[in-house]
Amino acid sequence: VRIDQFVPSMVSHDAISNHVLQLQSALRAAGLESEVFAEAADRELRRRVHPFDGAARSVKREAVLYHASVSSSIVSWLKEIAQAGPIAASNYHNVTPARFFDAWSPRIADSLRRARTELESMSSVVSIGIADSPFNEGELRTLGYRRTNVCPLLIDLDAYERKPDARTSRRLQRARDRGGGRWLFVGRIAPNKCQHDVVAAFAVYRRVFDPSAHLTLLGPVTSLSYLRRLESLIDELGVGASVELAHGVPFSHLLAYYRCADVFVCLSEHEGFCVPILEAMQVGLPVVAYGAAAIPDTLGRAGVVLERKDPLSVAVEVHDLVADPPRNSAVVAAGRARASDFALPSTSEQFVSTLTRWAADAD
Amino acid sequence: MELDPATQQFVDLARESAADIGAAALAAGSPEAAIELAAALASVDADPPLSGARGGAASPKGLTKRATRWYLQYVADQVSAFNQAAVNGLRGLSGRTERLEHENAELRERVAELARRIEIIEGGRDER
Numbered sequence: 001v002r003i004d005q006f007v008p009s010m011v012s013h014d015a016i017s018n019h020v021l022q023l024q025s026a027l028r029a030a031g032l033e034s035e036v037f038a039e040a041a042d043r044e045l046r047r048r049v050h051p052f053d054g055a056a057r058s059v060k061r062e063a064v065l066y067h068a069s070v071s072s073s074i075v076s077w078l079k080e081i082a083q084a085g086p087i088a089a090s091n092y093h094n095v096t097p098a099r100f101f102d103a104w105s106p107r108i109a110d111s112l113r114r115a116r117t118e119l120e121s122m123s124s125v126v127s128i129g130i131a132d133s134p135f136n137e138g139e140l141r142t143l144g145y146r147r148t149n150v151c152p153l154l155i156d157l158d159a160y161e162r163k164p165d166a167r168t169s170r171r172l173q174r175a176r177d178r179g180g181g182r183w184l185f186v187g188r189i190a191p192n193k194c195q196h197d198v199v200a201a202f203a204v205y206r207r208v209f210d211p212s213a214h215l216t217l218l219g220p221v222t223s224l225s226y227l228r229r230l231e232s233l234i235d236e237l238g239v240g241a242s243v244e245l246a247h248g249v250p251f252s253h254l255l256a257y258y259r260c261a262d263v264f265v266c267l268s269e270h271e272g273f274c275v276p277i278l279e280a281m282q283v284g285l286p287v288v289a290y291g292a293a294a295i296p297d298t299l300g301r302a303g304v305v306l307e308r309k310d311p312l313s314v315a316v317e318v319h320d321l322v323a324d325p326p327r328n329s330a331v332v333a334a335g336r337a338r339a340s341d342f343a344l345p346s347t348s349e350q351f352v353s354t355l356t357r358w359a360a361d362a363d
Numbered sequence: 364m365e366l367d368p369a370t371q372q373f374v375d376l377a378r379e380s381a382a383d384i385g386a387a388a389l390a391a392g393s394p395e396a397a398i399e400l401a402a403a404l405a406s407v408d409a410d411p412p413l414s415g416a417r418g419g420a421a422s423p424k425g426l427t428k429r430a431t432r433w434y435l436q437y438v439a440d441q442v443s444a445f446n447q448a449a450v451n452g453l454r455g456l457s458g459r460t461e462r463l464e465h466e467n468a469e470l471r472e473r474v475a476e477l478a479r480r481i482e483i484i485e486g487g488r489d490e491r
Contacts (some may be wrong), residue, residue, distance in 0.1 A: 040473070058414070103387040103398070105401060111451065161405055191387075194385070196380075196381050196384040197381050197385070198383070199381070200377040200378065200380060200381035201377075203373075203377050204373070204377050205373050207373050207374070208364075208370060208374075225400065225403070225404050227401060227404055228404060228408070229384055229387075230384075232381055232403065233381070236376075236380055237377055237380065248424075279474070310378065311374060311377045311378050311381060312364065312374050312378070316364065
């Protein structure tokens, strides 16, 4: 069987794009043919991806796997060809609820609403919906998907054992040597990620527990208006000198940030999986996270899950963790053990066997 | 947890400021929320958010940013001034609309009261 993958966009170092390429390798290793087609791909990935153009649309296919996360013209094409024979599956990576963007980026909100409508309309076209997390599976079921399965994102966790960028490591280590706890959050600058709550909790933490503490917020900017508001909050709370916002960080630099942090704090209100939590656990960084959406699924019992995110209570939770070395070590060890549940060989095998069973059933 | 008054005041400020941002989604669609968002965005930043983490050799984006700053800042200043004027205008219109709505509500009440009186007077005539 040949299982081709279709994805709206392929971007280097992006979690979904990496997953698509890992899945392609796993399918090929299992003796199956698989090509990747995308509406857009950045320069680095163009060699590995076929454009989703007229030629791609006209080829007859056996099985198609669509990666759903944003609005795409691939959906209407899938609906057309589904009646002509090929079996189709959807790999759902989550669509952020539009309400988070209404106040900040109405155009993004419109696009997300379209994506959710498309996702719902696909329920009658695909014969299986494969979700990254139990949370995502729940959403698929609500939208009318009858056959669903959970297979985690394919992530090469060994890559996190590589050497970090030396210059960045030195710079961060020098800063660390000056003292103060180092908070880290990694994720797009977007309203649903709630970096404003992290900033508020951090400001309180500095005021109450650790005046030398430092916060780094890493991630590309999705909503510029939200970024501007975040910057004004940082100024308002007087923590500008101790907060670093970095938006275009290469992977080797990202590793340096993870290695030189003391705690990963996530107060996001909507995540379909939350790869950064897994990254933090893999590199041995304790995680304190608000238990929203898929975060409890990914974190398991390997971190501190918060039921509320009032700035003072978050600051207290972080302090209680970092000031208690035995407890901190236990959380780190639990995190590493949890990360090993997502080791690439086992997740790849799980995904490939799900797809082959699905293809066999469809025959 | 016991906090001194100054720290408690700071905690309250952090709590309220974060809550304001969180509440923006709930208020989306209201004219007041739209004006506040416009006010927050009125100032155009000529600095694109590039990585703040890279050391060493300047990136092409960084070089481009520095080379074009004299021009972009000139344009950004004018756009910011226009935006701020527009926001001031919107706030003025919003205030005027609010006053008109208030006056309108008062006038409606007065008209209703007058109508009631006329009804009584006319009713009295009928009775006679």
